[in-house]
Amino acid sequence: MSGLSVGLQRRGVAIPLVHDVSLDVGAGERLGIVGESGSGKSLTMLAVMGLLNPPLCATGGSIVLEGKELLAGGDAALRRARGVAMGMIYQDPMTSLNPMIRIGTQVAEGLRAHGVGRDEARERSRKALIEVGLTDAHKVERLYPHQLSGGMRQRVMIASALVTAPKLLIADEPTTALDVTIQRQILRLVAKLQKERNMAVVWATHDLGVVAQFAHRVAVMYAGRVVEIAPTRSLFRQPEHPYSAALLGSLPSRATPGKARMNQIPGIPPDPTRLPVGCPFHPRCAQATQRCRVESPALTERRSGSMAACFVPPENWTRQNRP
Amino acid sequence: MAVIQSPSLQEKVFSQPRSRPHWRQVSTWMLAKVLRAVFTLIGVAVAVFIILRMIPGNQITASLGVSAGLLTAAQVRALDHFYGIGEPVTLQFWHWADGILHGNLGLSVQSGRTVTSLIGAALPVTVELAVLSMIIGLALGVGLGTVAAASPGRIGDWLGQAVALFGLGVPSFVIGSGLVAVLATVFHYFPSSRGYAPLGENPWLNFQQLIFPALTLGIGVAAAVLRTTRGAMLDISRLPFVRSATGKGLNRRAVVIRHILRNALVPIVTMSGIQFGYLLGGTVIVEQIFVLPGLGRLLLTAINEHDYAVAQGVTLVFAAGFVIVNIITDALYAVIDPRVRS
Amino acid sequence: MTTGLEQLHPASQRTVFSKGSILARLWRRPNGKAGLIILAVFVLLGLASLVGLSPYAPNAQNVFHGLKGPSASHLFGTDAYGRDVLSRVQSGIVLSLQISVVAVVICTALGTLGGVVAGYLGSWISAAIMGVTDLLFAIPSILLALAIVTALGHGWFNSAMAVGIGYTPIFVRVVRGPVLAVRQADYVRAGYLLGYSRTRLLFRHVLPAVWSVLAVQVTLALGWAVLTEASLSFLGLGPPPPAASLGLMVSEGTNLAGVAWWLLVAPAVAVVALVVGFNLVGDGLRDALDLAGDRG
Numbered sequence: 012m013s014g015l016s017v018g019l020q021r022r023g024v025a026i027p028l029v030h031d032v033s034l035d036v037g038a039g040e041r042l043g044i045v046g047e048s049g050s051g052k053s054l055t056m057l058a059v060m061g062l063l064n065p066p067l068c069a070t071g072g073s074i075v076l077e078g079k080e081l082l083a084g085g086d087a088a089l090r091r092a093r094g095v096a097m098g099m100i101y102q103d104p105m106t107s108l109n110p111m112i113r114i115g116t117q118v119a120e121g122l123r124a125h126g127v128g129r130d131e132a133r134e135r136s137r138k139a140l141i142e143v144g145l146t147d148a149h150k151v152e153r154l155y156p157h158q159l160s161g162g163m164r165q166r167v168m169i170a171s172a173l174v175t176a177p178k179l180l181i182a183d184e185p186t187t188a189l190d191v192t193i194q195r196q197i198l199r200l201v202a203k204l205q206k207e208r209n210m211a212v213v214w215a216t217h218d219l220g221v222v223a224q225f226a227h228r229v230a231v232m233y234a235g236r237v238v239e240i241a242p243t244r245s246l247f248r249q250p251e252h253p254y255s256a257a258l259l260g261s262l263p264s265r266a267t268p269g270k271a272r273m274n275q276i277p278g279i280p281p282d283p284t285r286l287p288v289g290c291p292f293h294p295r296c297a298q299a300t301q302r303c304r305v306e307s308p309a310l311t312e313r314r315s316g317s318m319a320a321c322f323v324p325p326e327n328w329t330r331q332n333r334p
Numbered sequence: 335m336a337v338i339q340s341p342s343l344q345e346k347v348f349s350q351p352r353s354r355p356h357w358r359q360v361s362t363w364m365l366a367k368v369l370r371a372v373f374t375l376i377g378v379a380v381a382v383f384i385i386l387r388m389i390p391g392n393q394i395t396a397s398l399g400v401s402a403g404l405l406t407a408a409q410v411r412a413l414d415h416f417y418g419i420g421e422p423v424t425l426q427f428w429h430w431a432d433g434i435l436h437g438n439l440g441l442s443v444q445s446g447r448t449v450t451s452l453i454g455a456a457l458p459v460t461v462e463l464a465v466l467s468m469i470i471g472l473a474l475g476v477g478l479g480t481v482a483a484a485s486p487g488r489i490g491d492w493l494g495q496a497v498a499l500f501g502l503g504v505p506s507f508v509i510g511s512g513l514v515a516v517l518a519t520v521f522h523y524f525p526s527s528r529g530y531a532p533l534g535e536n537p538w539l540n541f542q543q544l545i546f547p548a549l550t551l552g553i554g555v556a557a558a559v560l561r562t563t564r565g566a567m568l569d570i571s572r573l574p575f576v577r578s579a580t581g582k583g584l585n586r587r588a589v590v591i592r593h594i595l596r597n598a599l600v601p602i603v604t605m606s607g608i609q610f611g612y613l614l615g616g617t618v619i620v621e622q623i624f625v626l627p628g629l630g631r632l633l634l635t636a637i638n639e640h641d642y643a644v645a646q647g648v649t650l651v652f653a654a655g656f657v658i659v660n661i662i663t664d665a666l667y668a669v670i671d672p673r674v675r676s
Numbered sequence: 677m678t679t680g681l682e683q684l685h686p687a688s689q690r691t692v693f694s695k696g697s698i699l700a701r702l703w704r705r706p707n708g709k710a711g712l713i714i715l716a717v718f719v720l721l722g723l724a725s726l727v728g729l730s731p732y733a734p735n736a737q738n739v740f741h742g743l744k745g746p747s748a749s750h751l752f753g754t755d756a757y758g759r760d761v762l763s764r765v766q767s768g769i770v771l772s773l774q775i776s777v778v779a780v781v782i783c784t785a786l787g788t789l790g791g792v793v794a795g796y797l798g799s800w801i802s803a804a805i806m807g808v809t810d811l812l813f814a815i816p817s818i819l820l821a822l823a824i825v826t827a828l829g830h831g832w833f834n835s836a837m838a839v840g841i842g843y844t845p846i847f848v849r850v851v852r853g854p855v856l857a858v859r860q861a862d863y864v865r866a867g868y869l870l871g872y873s874r875t876r877l878l879f880r881h882v883l884p885a886v887w888s889v890l891a892v893q894v895t896l897a898l899g900w901a902v903l904t905e906a907s908l909s910f911l912g913l914g915p916p917p918p919a920a921s922l923g924l925m926v927s928e929g930t931n932l933a934g935v936a937w938w939l940l941v942a943p944a945v946a947v948v949a950l951v952v953g954f955n956l957v958g959d960g961l962r963d964a965l966d967l968a969g970d971r972g
Binding site for chain 2: 062109111112125171175
């Protein structure tokens with residue numbers, strides 16, 4: 012995926028919400044995307060699936076999956092790719108299942124849409140339910156969503172995304188609505204399935220803890236841009252962007268429990284319709300220079316193997332934002 | 335296949351299917367609805383009785399017209415006694431209510447026939463008309479509403495909106511009169527001129543006689559159902575599960591029908607139930623225009639001729655019809671929405 | 677005294693129903709604009725006859741000019757008695773509006789009272805009101821109107837009573853819903869805690885919230901009243917002839933449509949225009965006030 016932009020189309024004028032985002036993920040790789048709410052994570056994910064609802068739409072760039080261009084391919088190409096090539100797990104398991112349809116039917120639906128026969132679809136969806144830990148699949152498939160708990164529903168969501176064996180699994184904050192113990196179960200479940208199937212997984216979250224456990228690489232998003240992409244380890248050891256550093260700094264520290272106060276990032280994320288000139292982060296950034304107020308930095312390669320969009324190298328940072 | 339972590343206890347508890355208790359709950363729920371309906375009907379009976387007792391003028395003298403002046407006082411008393419008119423109002427009501435329970439709605443002062451037999455003859459006509467109108471209204475309303483919701487702002491939507499505006503704005507008596515006028519003057523076609531043909535005797539002629547009145551009533555139903563369908567579907571299409579269905583690779587058609595329309599059925603059923611009430615009222619007008627010997631026409635004649643017993647009986651039947659449809663509506667909720675069942 | 681609570685109130689910004697602003701908002705909606713234009717044309721057409729701006733007296737007969745088609749002297753032709761159809765339609769509009777407005781005043785007054793009492797006071801009074809409402813709902817409203825007009829006798833005021841009472845149950849339900857919701861809303865509960873009297877809460881908090889719903893419902897009720905009144909007089913249960921009643925004119929026109937189509941078309945167009953006009957304005961109001969509910 013490269014140069015993807017998403018905009019809000021209103022009365023012919025497009026308000027840009029996601030700017031020129033380029034991400035790539037290979038088979039068997041787990042990519043994490045972190046950012047505050049409103050940073051454009053969900054929009055980016057939905058744009059990849061082609062699931063943006065009007066007035067939102069992808070305004071530019073390209074999405075290439077296994078050598079095939081999706082944005083230009085039109086609805087039919089997208090539809091064929093959904094399910095088979097890529098599947099998605101959604102933010103809210105409570106409302107992402109149709110309340111009127113039995114679980115079994117909803118899981119099998121994706122298969123049926125791609126031409127699998129009724130009996131085979133049922134067999135495979137039952138298997139998928141067992142695979143995600145719903146061992147009494149023959150009972151669960153006859154229930155309706157309201158009869159399941161949140162954790163079970165999210166398992167069903169995962170089953171219905173995986174039943175068609177997609178090459179790429181996109182997870183959009185799938186654990187935010189769940190309590191912590193269930194979050195861990197779901198995370199481990201997806202990790203295990205990812206390994207078994209050698210899938211590519213993109214996991215969007217605002218929770219750095221989840222990323223640390225799960226992702227091989229991390230992309231940090233801010234105000235609709237990717238500000239840093241780094242292997243997970245180097246991001247946590249040496250963030251190359253002040254925003255990443257600030258995010259890490261806002262984590263409760265394990266080393267000094269109760270002593271150090273959690274660091275806040277001052278200010279609030281900018282209104283996407285009124286982005287500041289220059290680097291979008293500069294009003295909240297302790298490292299901002301004159302240049303940051305005028306010019307918007309591009310992603311550049313760093314020594315650590317990371318890519319970051321910042322003019323000020325970490326060596327020159329003032330202490331304040333050091334993790 | 336080994337499971338990394340078994341579902342929590344809570345999840346296990348929830349996974350037990352509990353379909354049987356659900357249905358038991360549903361039946362008590364339905365029983366409550368039926369009881370409520372019975373009370374409503376009793377209330378309607380009282381209300382109708384009171385309203386019609388307020389009508390000035392003696393119904394016997396009205397029925398006999400000019401010859402009433404020739405009756406002796408004894409004759410009037412005898413007639414009054416026969417029709418139960420001279421009694422105190424409470425006693426009259428008691429007799430009437432007692433009769434209803436025995437399937438006896440009293441006697442028509444005008445024709446001398448029992449109200450039950452008059453209603454028995456008229457009821458099939460109105461039921462057929464109502465059912466046909468409902469079919470037309472639902473087919474048009476849900477169909478056009480779905481098209482309109484699937485492509486907001488496009489031609490289908492504009493067409494649907496126009497039909498809705500027409501159906502809601504043009505009273506049924508105008509549509510009916512227009513149809514009669516056009517059929518008669520342009521096509522020289524008078525479907526009712528040969529007298530009413532019952533469904534059992536001449537189905538084809540019966541269909542010809544009923545299709546235009548049914549269309550007249552159906553358009554009004556269609557308009558309301560269309561607006562409800564469109565509005566509900568547009569609201570539902572923004573819900574997350576529609577996105578997740580699309581994300582599975584379903585085509586637009588499957589998403590619209592299986593997911594969006596399916597969930598819109600509850601408001602559609604509600605609106606249809608409401609519309610059925612209007613439709614019953616509309617039969618009075620439409621049966622008049624198209625000269626159909628149904629309940630509506632019977633009621634209007636009875637009102638014009640001060641035939642209390644008939645008017646009471648017919649109104650009660652209308653109310654019963656409405657109440658029954660309400661019960662059916664409630665039952666449909668349970669069929670459509672699994673959440674209602676629990 | 678004014679407290680912070682009053683400012684928190686969501687409806688209080690709207691309580692000032694300055695006519696200009698609501699009309700302006702209505703005008704910006706395509707449906708509201710269309711409805712206002714249609715209503716303006718036909719209402720003015722009717723009212724013009726009151727100040728003598730109609731070509732003939734509505735009941736002036738001229739047997740030698742019966743059933744004449746539209747012409748310069750009779751824009752919409754004449755009926756079987758040689759009466760000018762345009763003039764009769766004009767006075768029919770006035771009669772229809774007169775009955776409808778009175779009917780809507782009746783049902784708004786009764787319905788709002790019933791709805792507020794049922795929603796606000798609760799207890800057995802509420803149960804009784806809702807019981808009666810349910811009961812009236814079970815009788816199709818036009819049948820109810822029919823029964824009432826039969827009981828009261830023909831005449832414009834009786835028609836208005838019949839139409840008004842027929843629509844009252846709908847008002848009760850429409851008003852009771854938001855009253856119930858507002859009564860349980862946090863800002864009203866906060867008002868109880870602050871020790872405000874029930875009356876104060878009712879007038880300053882509960883009623884303003886119902887106000888916008890009521891505005892929409894009144895407009896829609898006017899459309900319904902025009903329609904029902906015309907239906908009643910179509911059935912011969914409206915104001916007795918020779919009063920020019922639109923429904924009766926349609927009914928007479930149907931029989932003569934073969935020879936004189938204008939007799940059917942002219943009054944029918946007037947009825948349809950009034951009903952459509954009120955419906956469009958009602959929809960426009962609902963959009964303009966941004967009320968939840970079925971937006972068609």
